[in-house]
Amino acid sequence: MVSVNPATAQRDVEQRERLQALYHLAVELSALRDLQPVLDTALRHCLDLTDSQFGFIGLNTPDGSAMDVAAIQGFHPAPKFYAHFHLIPLRPSIFARVVLENRPIRSADAMTDPTRVGQPRGHPPTRAFLGVPLLVRDKPIGMIGVANRPTPYDDEHEQLLVTYAAQVAIAICNAQLYEELKAAKEALEHKVAERTQELQEAKEALAQKAAQLQRLLTETVGVQERERQRIAQDMHDGINQLLIGTLLELKSARERLSTGDLTLAEVSLQQVTGVLHRMDEEIRQVLYDLRPPTLDALGLAPSLRRYAERFRQYTGIPCEVRVEGEPCRLPPDAEIGLYRIMQEALQNVSVHARARQAQVAVGFSSEAVMLAITDDGEGFDLMAIQREGQGHFGLLGMQERAGSLGGRLVIQTTPGQGARVEVSVPLYPVAAPFLASVRLEPQTGD
Ligand SMILES: Nc1ncnc2c1ncn2[C@@H]1O[C@H](COP(=O)(O)OP(=O)(O)O)[C@@H](O)[C@H]1O
Ligand SMILES: [Mg+2]
Incomplete structure (x- = not known):
């Protein structure tokens, strides 16, 4: 007959129950991915296991100045209370010492503990208390605190909670990694969606441009x-x-x-x-109409003057030409392109603007040539014309010409306040020897 000591048998039973509990915790945690369910599940097990009334899990804030109460059970604070007190500063107090000193802390009565710092109003009195750090590679990332079991916590409770905390810390790490991964995936998906949208828009804009160019070609x-x-x-x-x-x-x-x-x-x-x-x-x-001979012989500025004079004769609209900088010869494409832009712009002034006067300004610098045609007429609603997009090839043609010269054309106009067409064409370095070969005086006439 083998006699069994009842006390040993009891301990064996308890030991087996604890191992089972640990096993259940591990199984439950391994099924969870998000952080909050991991914390809630872990805390529930800790309270059950230690027969505690309430408890919390605190996680260190990234700056290491406090612990954020990420889960709380057995006590249901009002949202306002939680908003005010969810951060426990990491300075010596009965709770924070768990993290600061990186060891379990136990108290038979936290209300009379010498390191107690008081509790916020509305918090139930904490009597028996046990706190253990959550460790990742021996460094505390936070803590589990349980409180108010009917009798004080003993060594076995402490040992049990430490074992639990090791499991929980791993599960927390996994959940945090999972959440980071999820956030990164969402950010990536968001970016992909954004890019897809941008691409789609670019594709539509391109298709629109192609259709416009096709119309322009037909019109030309x-x-x-x-x-x-x-x-x-x-x-x-x-x-x-x-x-x-x-x-x-x-x-x-x-x-x-x-x-x-x-x-x-x-x-x-x-x-x-x-x-x-x-x-x-x-x-x-x-x-002359086919190609102004002054353009080839004398260059842009004299040709603009001559055209402006003829424009005044035919339309009765005075058209002053202002030349700034030192006029120079441009590549033939640029000279004829700018000349045609001025022709089209002045044509619009005569047909649409009801202007009292017009002005052509041309400015030469070492980097670019700027040409502006301004009138004091009725102006127009540019957006409406662009939206309508039908039939008006003059503005579009000017824009295309400027673009083909590597330049930019800007139209400024408000109904009732005249219009200004401004184009600027860069002078590329390759054109420099050509430009240097012929130079004209600023006021050269034709
Ligand atoms: N200087 C201007 N003053 C007033 N309206 C203008 C001027 N230039 C252009 N517009 C307006 O913009 C429209 C588009 O011009 P454009 O593309 O040259 O086409 P079109 O001259 O064949 O109508 C004109 O029909 C006119 O309504
Ligand atoms: Mg026109």
Whole structure:
């Protein structure tokens, strides 16, 4: 017969129960991922195990100045109370010493403990108290505190809670890592969503631009065709008519010569000379419209002046030209591009603006050429025109021209307050030798 000491048997039973409890805690914790359920579950087990009335888990704040009460049980503070007192400063007090001294602290009556610092109003009196640190690589990251079991905590409770705390600390670390990972994943997903949205917008903007360019191209072809028609018409109405007139006059001069009427023949020949002069003018005009010869011969500033003068003659709108800086020759593309922009802008002034006057300003610097066409007319609603997006190719064409020269075109206008088209084209270093070769005086006329 083996006799069993009842006290030993009792301890064995208790020991087995504790091992089982520890096992259950481990199983429960391993099923949890988020921090709060981990803390709540762990604390519930700690209270059950030590037969405590209430308790808390505090986690050190990142700056290490306090412990944040991350879980609390057995006591249900009002949200206001919690908002005020959820931080326990890490300075010697019966609780904080657990972390500061990195060891379990036990008290039979915390109310009379010499290191007690008092409790906030509304907190139930803490009598029996046991606190153990939560350790990660031997460093406390916070603590578990349990209180008010019916009889004081003993060595076994302490040992048990220390064993529990080791499990809990690992679970907390895992949960914190999981939350960091989740936050990083969410941030990444957010970024991906943002980028996708940006890409989508860029794609739509690109498609819109492509459609606009296509329309511009179609319009340009149309404009070219109309321009050819106009030139053909001009030649037919002007030069052709004059040519027919010349042939008739020459015929009558010949007849007069054959009849010996020299005086009248002379009159006919004079008429022919006059008509030929007019033809010369007409042809020059057509050629000038096709490409202003001053542009190739003298450059931008004189050509702008000459065009402004002709603009004044034809429209009656005075147009002052101001030149700033030292005018210089630009690459041919830039000169013709800027000239056409001015033509289009002044065309708009004459057709749409009802302006009393216009001004063209051109500024030369070592880095860029700036051209601005300003009028004091009615102005317009630029956004509305851009929204409408149909039919108006002048503004779009100017913008494209500026873009193709590597420049930028800005239109400023408010209804009732005139309009200003400003374009700035950079002078690239590659153009420098060309620019240096020909220089003009600022006030050179044409
Ligand atoms: N200087 C200006 N003053 C007033 N309105 C202007 C001026 N320039 C442009 N606009 C307005 O912008 C519109 C678009 O101009 P544009 O693209 O050149 O097309 P279009 O001249 O063929 O109408 C014009 O129809 C006109 O309403
Ligand atoms: Mg126009």
